[in-house]
Each structure stands twice: as structure tokens, then as C-alpha cells.
Amino acid sequence: MRCNRRALLYAGFFYAPLASADWQLNLIEGATEISRSVYSLHMVIFYICVAIAVVVFGVMFWSIFWHRKSRGAKAAHFHESTWIEILWTIIPVAILVSMAVPASTTLIQMYDKNNAELDIQITGYQWKWRYQYLDQDIDFFSNLTTPADQISNEAIKGDNYLLEVDRPMVIPAGKKVRFLITSNDVIHSWWVPALAVKKDAVPGFINEAWTLVDQPGIYRGQCAELCGKDHGFMPIVVEVKSAEDYQLWLQQQGALKLAQQQSAERDWSVEELMSRGEEVYKQSCLACHQAEGQGIPNVFPALAGSPLMNETVDEHIDVVLNGRSGTAMQAFAEQLSASDLAAVITYERGAWGNQGGAVSVQQIKEMLKE
Amino acid sequence: MGSVEHAVSETEQHGPAKGITRWLYTTNHKDIGTLYLLFSLLMFFVGGCMALTIRAELFQPGLQLIVPEFFNQMTTMHGLIMVFGAVMPAFVGLANWMIPMMVGAPDMALPRMNNWSFWILPFAFSMMLSTLFMAGGGPNFGWTFYAPLSTTYAPPSVTFFIFAVHMMGISSIMGAINVIATILNMRAPGMKLMDMPLFVWTWLITAFLLIAVMPVLAGVVTMMLMDIHFDTSFFNAAGGGDPVLFQHVFWFFGHPEVYIMILPAFGVVSEIIPTFARKRLFGYVSMVYATSSIAILSFIVWAHHMFTVGMPLAGELFFMFTTMLIAVPTGVKVFNWIATMFRGSMTFETPMLFALAFVVLFTIGGFSGLMLAIAPADFQYHDTYFVVAHFHYVLVPGSIFSIMAAAYYWLPKWTGHMYNETMGKLHFWLSFIGVNVTFFPMHFLGLAGMPRRIPDYALQFSDFNMVATFGAFLFGFSQLIFVYNLVCCIRSGEKATARVWEGSHGLEWTLPSPPPYHSFTEPPELDKNNTGQS
Amino acid sequence: MSQQQQPNRTLIIRLIAGAVLMFGFGFLLVPLYDVFCQVTGLNGKVLNTGPVQDVNADPQRRVRVQFIAVNNESMPWRFRPEQSQLTVYPGQMKQTAFIAMNPTSSTMIGQAVPSVAPSEAAEFLHKVNCFCFEQQPLDAGEQRAMPLVFVIDAALPEHIKTVTLSYTLFDITPDTGPVAAVTEEPERRNL
Missing domain, CATH: 2.60.370.10 (Ctag/Cox11)
Known part of the structure; x- marks a missing residue:
């Protein structure tokens, strides 16, 4: 049965691209003034190149057609001409200058980062993005939500395959937003084509970029700098909202924070922790430690059967909260809420045959020393 | 007296040694040239298999064949092997075979070093390929190996990768020294620099580039090695270093490296087009100056690879303008080739077909390069498939096509047999179609927003990826025709004359086909017809 | 042949010296870059x-x-x-x-x-x-x-x-x- 289903799905994939046929040929105009001027710059250079190509290749194919031996062509004897050589040095220089002027104007425009109304700090992590709204106490991670079975071809791929996240960056329309981009580990690059913003996130250093989107909408992008195994799986989603909707969203964020605090206060049953833990595991741990906790030999340690998951509780919590120096294991204390931390640790200690026993939200809170 | 004369003539006339020792101990420029060319052909297929693995995985969205870790190792190794294993050794092989014959010398200036510089390579590449089987896998940080992904976050095998790069660097530097010494000291009496064929000229400039930048590459990998094992902090921000410094030093090497891979190709094409147009090369002098100015400019454009890294405005503008400037001498070269064809008397044998495809497709790669030079637009193109399309257009139908053209052009001279022209043409047309079907759609993918170096992609990129994969397999498998043609040509085939081509010009065609073991034991007489300006 | 070897030797020495110098130059780029950063403020490396x-x-x-x-x-x-x-x-x-x-x-x-x-x-x-x-x-x-x-x-x-x-x-x-x-x-x- 399963085999049949797989076969059917594979057949579907062959067809799928045709069904959603895009055949997009060109750059998009985008949603900002800058992206539109980049687009027109792109088109101008493209047309100039096409014009030069028509002339150059035209002469070439003219010669290939008319000056071939089989048509009885006799070779001429000229082999230099000072004036023509000077001419075809000067003309390209003139064309280049005419290209450089609009290019410089757009570039200078892009570098004007003043008068932003909102500052967002963007931090690249292997392999997710963190958005911190300065002065607003909003701080969250944005993870890929495409289910693993879609990636492994066991389910039909959704419309926004690999371009969907749990919590998108939300910005107001019509306001200048400044991005402060940095990284937690390796170099990433934050890129949203519709905004024409691409800036590297370099560990230890901060880069600036800005955007001003006029219309509400959802804009998607991806990490553009090779950053390790899951470089292809760290999308960016920017949701641009109208001023009112944005205010509403800000209020929701406050409520969300409150709910998180409350969920850390109440009592959680082991079953609740296990089921929540499975969700959190899929979101935050699966990429490295794999679906069955088996890890990747020589790269990421296995969790199934690990002594850490079965015996030493405090050390287990310590590694999850504070990470492990010198390895890819990140500190999750700031990434997850106390209840989520308790849930995922409980899950890891109870899944795949591990017999470590549950931990309570209280234990985590003590370790967090809140 | 008589016995002395006898001894001299024996040393001069001796043929190659027998068996494997001929190849191991050889100091003969033709034998070493052959070794280089065969080695690069082998590496071309190894790197090509990796490319096909990548394309097969990218045939459809979703992960089908390989896991992302291995995908990253494949992209890294494909790049390293094609750049350092296929393209560069192929050009050194051509230099070994042709430079002594073109300047009227008996052999290369430093034959023993020549032997050494080749035999380092098999060891370097065995070491590099062996990393794929090590714990944690091979290099997975891209051929540009940006820190800290290649230092703090690298697999343990990175040390072997560093030593392999060191060995390749030493080999290239020795090869370059040899080329310079041969060209400057071994020219036939009366041959001035401005009499040299353009292939020799472009290689002379390339050799100086190699000596200038390969040590910088050695330096940058040494710094990596020290960061990894000796706790220095060249590229580690925690100790006061800077990961962006890595990119500056790397591209200070990397950009001239790009020209190292294309200048000899310019030389090859400048030899072939006049032959088959039966007309002197147009603008010889401006060709030499254009090549030199490209080489000089290549040292001041490196940061155009780093427009998104966060440079000050003045830096972006400077590198944008200098990069645009490179279009001028490159344009001059293209115009000269076309002016050479204009009012010629052209025929279209396989080498000419490859050379013509070179002119057209390299120019397309040049246009996309010009677009990439525009910094604000580059923010959209950078690290997308548009860049992949660009550099494959200049490297595959650029460098690789020129190497193919050179191989077909000089094969009759090397082997003494004509290759099979029909098979050669078939090889050309399949390659030409394959290359364009593979790489042209990548422009569209990049503009639509597909980043480089990803093993899986969003659904809107499906169609063109599928097309590109078909093209890649067509291109890959049509190279087998070349191998078959090559084997046939070596073993048998119509006897080639000394001149081989009706319009051939230059000293190499005054020797019989195949040429004697030592090219010119007597300095040749120069006349109007066998210098570079002929 | 000995006439040939003399110019070769000086040339080789010069070229090798050139290569060694460039290797050193690779390392020299590190302090040069620091100076460059001090002047331009690039990467905020100003002390x-x-x-x-x-x-x-x-x-x-x-x-x-x-x-x-x-x-x-x-x-x-x-x-x-x-x-x-x-x-x-x-x-x-x-x-x-x-x-x-x-x-x-x-x-x-x-x-x-x-x-x-x-x-x-x-x-x-x-x-x-x-x-x-x-x-x-x-x-x-x-x-x-x-x-x-x-x-x-x-x-x-x-x-x-x-x-x-x-x-x-x-x-x-x-x-x-x-x-x-x-x-x-x-x-x-x-x-």
C-alpha cells in the first residue's frame, strides 16, 4: 500500500511542476521604490547588452555567411586600423559612463539609512532567523515550517514549499524600517527579492540595510550565503501590514508573551509535555538530531540511547539551555519558552526508547534563574 | 673527434624510454604536456560526475538522491576539481606542448622542475578526493571556503584540503616559472617579444599572474590552518580577527585566478580564428595591450565579489567602476576576433566551430558579468543562479571550449593523425546544445530568486531546473565522443601533413607531424610566415 | 648549454623571490586591512x-x-x-x-x-x-x-x-x- 502511495506521489511530482508552471524569466519589479529602480537599472543594462550583441554578433554572422570559402570568398589583407581600434575603445567607455551614472544614483539612495521609524535587529542562526524589534520588547525566532515528509517526497508539496515560516517578520507599510543584520555563528545573508535587500550577516559585526514598502503584502526570500547543511532550508517571510493591522499585531505580541508566562505558571501533565515536546523537537532539533533521534554519525550526536538522555538530568537541561561550546549545539534558553524547554527535554528523555523520565517546568525555571 | 660527435648525436636523437619509467622520469616537454592533458581530462570527468550528481538531485524539488551534507561536499569538490584539476592543468599541458614549438626551442627551460610540477598533482588530488571518505566528510564550505564556515565550523578533513591546496599551488608556481624562463630565454634567435604568437603572449602574462597570486592563496590557507590548529585569530572575531578579511584576501587571489583561467583561452582562440579565416589576426598589438591591461585591472576589482558584505559607499563605487572598466579591453579582443573573420575566407572545421562558439558564448558571459558589476543590481543577482550561469558561461563554453578547440587544432600535430571530422562536429554540436540548455535557464532561475548552493528549492523553480538537468546530462555524455575520437586519433587515422591546416601559421607547423622528440635542436630560421604577426 | 643556464638561474631566483614576496604579501594584507579599517571605520574596528x-x-x-x-x-x-x-x-x-x-x-x-x-x-x-x-x-x-x-x-x-x-x-x-x-x-x- 505504502509503496503504491509513494509511486503515485512520485508520479504526481513529475506532473506538479507543469501544473504550477511558472517559467518566470525576469527579475521582479518588487514592492519598494528602491526595488523598482533596481529593476529599471537591470532592464536598461540588459537592453544595452542586447543592442551591443545584435551589432557584434550581426557582423560576425554576416562574415560567417558571406565570407566563407565555400562561397568563393577570398581573404582580404588588412590586419590593423588605428582609427577603428581607437573608436571601439572610446565607444564602450562612453556606454559604460552612461551606465555608471544611474547605477551610482541608485546606490547612493540605498545608502541613505537616516530617519528610519523602526529598527529591527536580524540575527542569522544555523538555520533560522531571529528578529528583535528594538525598543519594543518583541523578540522571536522564525523557523521553517515545511513538514519533513514534504521534503522527503512522502507528501504533496504545498504552495509555499520551503518558503514558509512559523513567525514571519511583520513591518508596517509606508514606514521606513532599518535592519541591523548580524550573525550568531557563520556568515548568512538576508535576502528578500521584492525589497531588493540583500545583506550579509557576519558574526561579530553589524550591517545596515533599510526598506520602505508601500503596499501591504507577504514577501518571501531565502538565506543567500552558504551557511552549512541546511542553508537551503532557512527562508525569510516578511509580512507588511497596514498601520492599523500593525498596531493590532503589536498588541497580539504583548498578549502572546503574557500567555507564554501563564503557560509556564500552570501545571503540565507528562502527556501534555510529551506531545508539545514532539512539536518543539520537530521545529528546533530535528534538522541535526534527525527524526528518530539517531543523529548523523560523526557530525551530530545521537540522542536515542544517549546517557545524557537517560541519566544526568541537570546536565541534559544545561546542554539544552546553554548549548555546548565548540560545537553546533546552540543555547536554547532564549529561543524557547520555559514550558517549551520542559516539553522538549521531557520528549527527548521519553522518546525512542529513552527512559530518562520527565522534567517539570519548575525545574527549568530554576535553572533559568528567573 | 668522431666518437665525440657520435655521442652528441646520440643524446640528441634518443627517443623516449620504454614502459612506465618513460612517464615517471620524463623531462620531455611533450611527454609532460601529454601527462598534464590526460590528467586534466580525467579530472574533467571526475568533476563532471559530481556536477551530474548535483544536477540529478536538482532535477525535481524535494530531496531524492543525496542528503544536504553530501550535496554541499559535491558542490565544493566540483568547483575545486574543475578549477584546479581540469582547467588549469589543461592550460599548463597546452603550454608544455606548444610553447617550445612556438618559440623555436628544443624543450622547456627547466625540464626537471617540469617533471616535478606535474607529478605533485596526482598526489594533491588523491589527497583532496580522499577527504570524501573521511569521518565528517570532505570540504563542504563551497570552493570559496569562506571563514568561519571553513575554520571553526569545518569538518576535520579541512586540514587535508589545505595541504592539497598547498601542493597545487606549488605545482602551479613551478609551472609558471618554467613558462616564463622558456619564453624569456629560449626564443629562437631574432624572435622579438612582439613576434611571439598570441598564445605565448597570453601564457607569459598568465604565468606572471600565477606567480603573483598563487602565493596569496597559499597564504590564506596557511592562515586558516593556523586558526584551526594554532589558536591564532586571523578570521575569528573573538580574538580580534575578521571573517570579512578572509574574503578580501581570498578574492585578491580569486579574481586574478579567474583571468588565469581565461587568458590562455584568448590565446588559443587568437591562433585558431586566423588559421580558419585564412587572414592575419586583426590588431595583434592591441591584443597584447588588451591582455596586459586585463591582467593589471584584475588586481583592483576583487571586492566586486563582496558587494553585499557591507562595504562603505566609496568602496562599492570604486569596485563597481574598475570592474566596468574591464569590459573595455575585453571588448577590444572580441572586436578584433570579429574583424579577423570579416572579409576572410572561412571554413568550419571542428576547432573553428569551438572557437566561434567561444566568441559568442564567452561574450554572453561577459554581458552577464557587466550586469553583475552594477552594484545595486548585484544586490539582486549576488549568490543566485544568475551568478552560476555567468561563471559557467565564461568557464565552460569559455575555457573548456577553448581547450577542446586547442585539442582538435593541435591533435594532428601531436599524434601525426587526423581526427575524425564527422565525430568532431557531432561532439561540437551536442556540446553546444548541451551547454546552452544547461546554463541558459540558470539566468532565469537566478533572476526569479533561486539562491546558489541549495539542495532543494521552492516549486516555482522546478521547470527550469528540470531543463537544466537534461542539458547537463546531454553535455556530460557527449564528452565521451571526444574520448572515443581521441583514442581513435592516437591509434590510427589519416596521416597528417606538417602544415595540417591550409591557413596554419607559426613555427609549430614547420616541424613534421608528429614532431621529433626534441622540438628544435637547431634554432629555426624566422620569416614573415612563422611569427605571431603572420 | 652553460650560456643558457646563466640567464635561467638569475631569472628563476627572481621569480622564486617574487613568489616568496607575494606569500609574505598575503600575510601583510592582514595589518594593511587593519590600517584600512582604522581609516575608513570599516567593520567598526576602531579603537x-x-x-x-x-x-x-x-x-x-x-x-x-x-x-x-x-x-x-x-x-x-x-x-x-x-x-x-x-x-x-x-x-x-x-x-x-x-x-x-x-x-x-x-x-x-x-x-x-x-x-x-x-x-x-x-x-x-x-x-x-x-x-x-x-x-x-x-x-x-x-x-x-x-x-x-x-x-x-x-x-x-x-x-x-x-x-x-x-x-x-x-x-x-x-x-x-x-x-x-x-x-x-x-x-x-x-x-
Whole structure:
């Protein structure tokens, strides 16, 4: 049965691209003034190149057609001409200058980062993005939500395959937003084509970029700098909202924070922790430690059967909260809420045959020393 | 007296040694040239298999064949092997075979070093390929190996990768020294620099580039090695270093490296087009100056690879303008080739077909390069498939096509047999179609927003990826025709004359086909017809 | 043949010397880059500890200084600025602090690396006293306010109205236990 289903799905994939046929040929105009001027710059250079190509290749194919031996062509004897050589040095220089002027104007425009109304700090992590709204106490991670079975071809791929996240960056329309981009580990690059913003996130250093989107909408992008195994799986989603909707969203964020605090206060049953833990595991741990906790030999340690998951509780919590120096294991204390931390640790200690026993939200809170 | 004369003539006339020792101990420029060319052909297929693995995985969205870790190792190794294993050794092989014959010398200036510089390579590449089987896998940080992904976050095998790069660097530097010494000291009496064929000229400039930048590459990998094992902090921000410094030093090497891979190709094409147009090369002098100015400019454009890294405005503008400037001498070269064809008397044998495809497709790669030079637009193109399309257009139908053209052009001279022209043409047309079907759609993918170096992609990129994969397999498998043609040509085939081509010009065609073991034991007489300006 | 060898030898020596020089030049690029960064302020690598110039103070002008705290990789400390931003006038000396807390059960050493955006403002931000000048050890559970005293130079270009000063905190605790673990268990190595 399963085999049949797989076969059917594979057949579907062959067809799928045709069904959603895009055949997009060109750059998009985008949603900002800058992206539109980049687009027109792109088109101008493209047309100039096409014009030069028509002339150059035209002469070439003219010669290939008319000056071939089989048509009885006799070779001429000229082999230099000072004036023509000077001419075809000067003309390209003139064309280049005419290209450089609009290019410089757009570039200078892009570098004007003043008068932003909102500052967002963007931090690249292997392999997710963190958005911190300065002065607003909003701080969250944005993870890929495409289910693993879609990636492994066991389910039909959704419309926004690999371009969907749990919590998108939300910005107001019509306001200048400044991005402060940095990284937690390796170099990433934050890129949203519709905004024409691409800036590297370099560990230890901060880069600036800005955007001003006029219309509400959802804009998607991806990490553009090779950053390790899951470089292809760290999308960016920017949701641009109208001023009112944005205010509403800000209020929701406050409520969300409150709910998180409350969920850390109440009592959680082991079953609740296990089921929540499975969700959190899929979101935050699966990429490295794999679906069955088996890890990747020589790269990421296995969790199934690990002594850490079965015996030493405090050390287990310590590694999850504070990470492990010198390895890819990140500190999750700031990434997850106390209840989520308790849930995922409980899950890891109870899944795949591990017999470590549950931990309570209280234990985590003590370790967090809140 | 008589016995002395006898001894001299024996040393001069001796043929190659027998068996494997001929190849191991050889100091003969033709034998070493052959070794280089065969080695690069082998590496071309190894790197090509990796490319096909990548394309097969990218045939459809979703992960089908390989896991992302291995995908990253494949992209890294494909790049390293094609750049350092296929393209560069192929050009050194051509230099070994042709430079002594073109300047009227008996052999290369430093034959023993020549032997050494080749035999380092098999060891370097065995070491590099062996990393794929090590714990944690091979290099997975891209051929540009940006820190800290290649230092703090690298697999343990990175040390072997560093030593392999060191060995390749030493080999290239020795090869370059040899080329310079041969060209400057071994020219036939009366041959001035401005009499040299353009292939020799472009290689002379390339050799100086190699000596200038390969040590910088050695330096940058040494710094990596020290960061990894000796706790220095060249590229580690925690100790006061800077990961962006890595990119500056790397591209200070990397950009001239790009020209190292294309200048000899310019030389090859400048030899072939006049032959088959039966007309002197147009603008010889401006060709030499254009090549030199490209080489000089290549040292001041490196940061155009780093427009998104966060440079000050003045830096972006400077590198944008200098990069645009490179279009001028490159344009001059293209115009000269076309002016050479204009009012010629052209025929279209396989080498000419490859050379013509070179002119057209390299120019397309040049246009996309010009677009990439525009910094604000580059923010959209950078690290997308548009860049992949660009550099494959200049490297595959650029460098690789020129190497193919050179191989077909000089094969009759090397082997003494004509290759099979029909098979050669078939090889050309399949390659030409394959290359364009593979790489042209990548422009569209990049503009639509597909980043480089990803093993899986969003659904809107499906169609063109599928097309590109078909093209890649067509291109890959049509190279087998070349191998078959090559084997046939070596073993048998119509006897080639000394001149081989009706319009051939230059000293190499005054020797019989195949040429004697030592090219010119007597300095040749120069006349109007066998210098570079002929 | 000996006539041939003489020019070859000098040429080879020159070329090898050239290659060796270029190898050295590769390393020379490191200090050159530092000098370049000092001049341009690129990457905020400016260590301005110079004297305070109150002479050119301009109390009418307002500059917003933002503070950002970033943790690198698995650095577990809680790290945040005391104030997320201050408004100062050029020439005014200001003190603020970054608060760090070590939640782990062992003593650790941190090193903060500064970065300034926009980079052209870096050379106008004088740090009179900064915790980034030294390594910062913290005992298990210890919390400390690490002081920062700075002045914005009056020569700051007019168009710059906001200066962002970020500190990335790196864990530079000498590896003892974990390193041994890494060598014993290669699977602990990250990708």
C-alpha cells in the first residue's frame, strides 16, 4: 500500500511542476521604490547588452555567411586600423559612463539609512532567523515550517514549499524600517527579492540595510550565503501590514508573551509535555538530531540511547539551555519558552526508547534563574 | 673527434624510454604536456560526475538522491576539481606542448622542475578526493571556503584540503616559472617579444599572474590552518580577527585566478580564428595591450565579489567602476576576433566551430558579468543562479571550449593523425546544445530568486531546473565522443601533413607531424610566415 | 648549454623571490586591512581611546546612540544593554553599561567585540572606557554591569543622526573538558 502511495506521489511530482508552471524569466519589479529602480537599472543594462550583441554578433554572422570559402570568398589583407581600434575603445567607455551614472544614483539612495521609524535587529542562526524589534520588547525566532515528509517526497508539496515560516517578520507599510543584520555563528545573508535587500550577516559585526514598502503584502526570500547543511532550508517571510493591522499585531505580541508566562505558571501533565515536546523537537532539533533521534554519525550526536538522555538530568537541561561550546549545539534558553524547554527535554528523555523520565517546568525555571 | 660527435648525436636523437619509467622520469616537454592533458581530462570527468550528481538531485524539488551534507561536499569538490584539476592543468599541458614549438626551442627551460610540477598533482588530488571518505566528510564550505564556515565550523578533513591546496599551488608556481624562463630565454634567435604568437603572449602574462597570486592563496590557507590548529585569530572575531578579511584576501587571489583561467583561452582562440579565416589576426598589438591591461585591472576589482558584505559607499563605487572598466579591453579582443573573420575566407572545421562558439558564448558571459558589476543590481543577482550561469558561461563554453578547440587544432600535430571530422562536429554540436540548455535557464532561475548552493528549492523553480538537468546530462555524455575520437586519433587515422591546416601559421607547423622528440635542436630560421604577426 | 643556464638561474631566483614576496604579501594584507579599517571605520574596528574634545561640543545637535547586545554561537550568558538607546550631543561624555550574567555552573571568560553601524561613524565614536578592552571573567551565577564611557566626536558628519554600537559576546573560556570530549568523540564535532 505504502509503496503504491509513494509511486503515485512520485508520479504526481513529475506532473506538479507543469501544473504550477511558472517559467518566470525576469527579475521582479518588487514592492519598494528602491526595488523598482533596481529593476529599471537591470532592464536598461540588459537592453544595452542586447543592442551591443545584435551589432557584434550581426557582423560576425554576416562574415560567417558571406565570407566563407565555400562561397568563393577570398581573404582580404588588412590586419590593423588605428582609427577603428581607437573608436571601439572610446565607444564602450562612453556606454559604460552612461551606465555608471544611474547605477551610482541608485546606490547612493540605498545608502541613505537616516530617519528610519523602526529598527529591527536580524540575527542569522544555523538555520533560522531571529528578529528583535528594538525598543519594543518583541523578540522571536522564525523557523521553517515545511513538514519533513514534504521534503522527503512522502507528501504533496504545498504552495509555499520551503518558503514558509512559523513567525514571519511583520513591518508596517509606508514606514521606513532599518535592519541591523548580524550573525550568531557563520556568515548568512538576508535576502528578500521584492525589497531588493540583500545583506550579509557576519558574526561579530553589524550591517545596515533599510526598506520602505508601500503596499501591504507577504514577501518571501531565502538565506543567500552558504551557511552549512541546511542553508537551503532557512527562508525569510516578511509580512507588511497596514498601520492599523500593525498596531493590532503589536498588541497580539504583548498578549502572546503574557500567555507564554501563564503557560509556564500552570501545571503540565507528562502527556501534555510529551506531545508539545514532539512539536518543539520537530521545529528546533530535528534538522541535526534527525527524526528518530539517531543523529548523523560523526557530525551530530545521537540522542536515542544517549546517557545524557537517560541519566544526568541537570546536565541534559544545561546542554539544552546553554548549548555546548565548540560545537553546533546552540543555547536554547532564549529561543524557547520555559514550558517549551520542559516539553522538549521531557520528549527527548521519553522518546525512542529513552527512559530518562520527565522534567517539570519548575525545574527549568530554576535553572533559568528567573 | 668522431666518437665525440657520435655521442652528441646520440643524446640528441634518443627517443623516449620504454614502459612506465618513460612517464615517471620524463623531462620531455611533450611527454609532460601529454601527462598534464590526460590528467586534466580525467579530472574533467571526475568533476563532471559530481556536477551530474548535483544536477540529478536538482532535477525535481524535494530531496531524492543525496542528503544536504553530501550535496554541499559535491558542490565544493566540483568547483575545486574543475578549477584546479581540469582547467588549469589543461592550460599548463597546452603550454608544455606548444610553447617550445612556438618559440623555436628544443624543450622547456627547466625540464626537471617540469617533471616535478606535474607529478605533485596526482598526489594533491588523491589527497583532496580522499577527504570524501573521511569521518565528517570532505570540504563542504563551497570552493570559496569562506571563514568561519571553513575554520571553526569545518569538518576535520579541512586540514587535508589545505595541504592539497598547498601542493597545487606549488605545482602551479613551478609551472609558471618554467613558462616564463622558456619564453624569456629560449626564443629562437631574432624572435622579438612582439613576434611571439598570441598564445605565448597570453601564457607569459598568465604565468606572471600565477606567480603573483598563487602565493596569496597559499597564504590564506596557511592562515586558516593556523586558526584551526594554532589558536591564532586571523578570521575569528573573538580574538580580534575578521571573517570579512578572509574574503578580501581570498578574492585578491580569486579574481586574478579567474583571468588565469581565461587568458590562455584568448590565446588559443587568437591562433585558431586566423588559421580558419585564412587572414592575419586583426590588431595583434592591441591584443597584447588588451591582455596586459586585463591582467593589471584584475588586481583592483576583487571586492566586486563582496558587494553585499557591507562595504562603505566609496568602496562599492570604486569596485563597481574598475570592474566596468574591464569590459573595455575585453571588448577590444572580441572586436578584433570579429574583424579577423570579416572579409576572410572561412571554413568550419571542428576547432573553428569551438572557437566561434567561444566568441559568442564567452561574450554572453561577459554581458552577464557587466550586469553583475552594477552594484545595486548585484544586490539582486549576488549568490543566485544568475551568478552560476555567468561563471559557467565564461568557464565552460569559455575555457573548456577553448581547450577542446586547442585539442582538435593541435591533435594532428601531436599524434601525426587526423581526427575524425564527422565525430568532431557531432561532439561540437551536442556540446553546444548541451551547454546552452544547461546554463541558459540558470539566468532565469537566478533572476526569479533561486539562491546558489541549495539542495532543494521552492516549486516555482522546478521547470527550469528540470531543463537544466537534461542539458547537463546531454553535455556530460557527449564528452565521451571526444574520448572515443581521441583514442581513435592516437591509434590510427589519416596521416597528417606538417602544415595540417591550409591557413596554419607559426613555427609549430614547420616541424613534421608528429614532431621529433626534441622540438628544435637547431634554432629555426624566422620569416614573415612563422611569427605571431603572420 | 652553460650560456643558457646563466640567464635561467638569475631569472628563476627572481621569480622564486617574487613568489616568496607575494606569500609574505598575503600575510601583510592582514595589518594593511587593519590600517584600512582604522581609516575608513570599516567593520567598526576602531579603537578610539583618544582624548575628549569638549572644545567642539555642539549642545544643539542631537545624535541617537543605539546599543545592541549579541551572543555568539553557544555563549550562554544573559547579555543586554542597560539602556537600549541614549540621545547625546557631540562632545558630551556619557556613561552607560552592558549587563552580563553567567547562568552556568562554571566560571567562564567572555570577550566582547564591538561593531559600529554605519561604519563611517566608527572613527567618530571615542570609547573612553570600555569593557571590550579586556576579557571579562564571570563566576557561576555572577551578574555584573560592565561600564562603557564614550564620546561622540563633534566632527561626526552632519547626515549621520543615528549611531548603532553593537557588542557581540564570544565565549573564550580556555577549552578543558569539552575539547577532550571533542577529540575522544569525533561525532561531537559540528559541521
